[in-house]
Amino acid sequence: MRILLIFVLIQAVNIIESDAQNLNQSDQESHLILLDSFLSIPNNGQYLDHIEQNIDWLSEKFKNLGFTIHVLESKGNPLFYAERKINQNLPTVLFYMHFDGQPVDSTEWDQKNPYDPVYKRKSASGNWQLISNDVPKPPYNENWRIFARSASDDKGPIVMLLAALYEIEDELLTPKFNIKIILDSEEELGSPNLLDVVQSYNTMLKSDYLVVADGPMHDSGNPTLKFGNRGITTISMQIYGPNFSQHSGHFGNYAPNPVFRAANLLSTMKDVYGRVTIPGFYDNVRLGKVALMELSKVPDNEEDIRNRAGFAIPDKVGSNYQEAMQYPSLNVRGIRAGWVGSEARTIVPDKVTIEMDIRTVPETDGERLVNHVKTHISDQGFTILNKPPTLQQMLEIEKPLFFKYKVLMYPFRTQMDSDLGHWLSESLQKAHQKEVVKIRISGGSLPLSFIINELEIPAVLVPLVNPDNNQHSPNENLRIGNYFDGIHSLKTILLNPIIID
Known part of the structure; x- marks a missing residue:
């Protein structure tokens, strides 16, 4: 049929x-x-x-x-x-x-x-x-x-x-x-x-x-x-400092701050041009002559795209908007730690929650890309856990990280x-x-x-x-x-x- x-x-x-x-x-x-x-x-x-x-x-x-x-x-x-x-x-x-x-x-x-x-x-x-x-x-x-x-x-x-x-x-x-x-x-x-x-x-x-x-x-x-x-796979991570939030005067310079740990980890995942640096992330994506010709026929006005979205310079994953959509993307969609604004407190936070998503393309697989991300995290010295750490684990593991994911759409x-x-x-x-x-x-x-x-x-x-x-x-x-x-x-x-x- x-x-x-x-x-x-x-x-x-x-x-x-x-x-x-x-x-x-x-x-x-x-x-x-x-x-x-x-x-x-x-x-x-x-x-x-x-x-x-x-x-x-x-x-x-x-x-x-x-x-x-x-x-x-x-x-x-x-x-x-x-x-x-x-x-x-x-x-x-x-x-x-x-x-x-x-x-x-x-x-x-x-x-x-x-x-x-x-x-x-x-x-x-x-x-x-x-x-x-x-x-x-x-x-x-x-x-x-x-x-x-x-x-x-x-x-x-x-x-x-x-x-x-x-x-x-x-x-x-x-x-x-x-x-x-x-x-x-x-x-x-x-x-x-x-x-x-x-x-x-x-x-x-x-x-x-x-x-x-x-x-x-x-x-x-x-x-x-x-x-x-494109498909979508979501990732949720928690990165930890002390077991509970501590006074920044008494513990600043001593208790590890999970926000800096998170920032350091995230900075290793992309270069300054927005390209994912995790090994294997872009494997199998090849744009041949036919594909490039098809992409070139789309009458995009990239200045209008940027003006509508409100930014000056795009990431360099592709040479233009259409090419960028042909690759899997790695996105941070939310971060939460401590308090801000009028509720800000002088503390070393206990943890950072990071929500991410991966947009997959037919040449890639959500499970495989998640495994690349997990391997990269482990290579940065983190111990990946499938549930939040216990107090005993907090005392024994230098850099615990709770990790979960879900492949939502293909x-x-x-x-x-x-x-x-x-x-x-x-x-x-x-x-x-x-x-x-x-x-x-x-x-x-x-x-x-x-x-x-x-x-x-x-x-x-x-x-x-x-x-x-x-x-x-x-x-x-x-x-x-x-x-x-x-x-x-x-x-x-x-x-x-x-x-x-």
């Missing part, structure tokens, strides 16, 4: 106005009301009642479109599944998205409740000004934004698909393939039960193609295809010159009349390897939202032009026959 995985990306910047105009104003308003309704339902995956409310909403909407609905039970949250058979002789496309969202801290948002969508425009001074707390009346400026948790990640693309299906039904048209949809309820928690679900419901999920609508488009404004994702990459890539590129070019940006591998991680491996499917990535959407952060938003264009893109994909050579 020829199987394919698709991710659908659509960019926020410079979307051509004619795309949004494929929808009349009445339809635009109806589709915004639909999105507003879904965003108003809380969706923290740590709360089962949030998940159940979202599943109820999804069930009603997809049933109205003639879909058969199933709730896929797991050891954690249930997942949502919908299926619509068009013709048994047609191929079947499985769509994957997720409806859970990151937790919210309302005090950090510029609105009272992140689950009550608000509509804003940017003023001449560059500040976001409120248009309305309710869905505004048309006409709409494509640069207006809807602010709410999961507006872009990933409820917006789910409703784009719903709206595209409504458009097709209203025009008395029929999709050109059978449709299956699986919506994850724990993606923001690392999808800990997705593998079990895919294994348990393997026959139900079996398809010819997989389409994943998640993530931002390329900055150029052109429709985008991404042919892979990388994947599909060849660009594939039937899948050609079909998707044709669909997006037809929708937007623009050259499609093709990205060899995306820097982020998604739990797709579970689906890819179990259903034996390759993958292509195609996101639908604006890159400046603040996903995972306060003031997450979706550009209205992106929303309408996303509907148009998915409608075009749904109506484009799949022809495999």
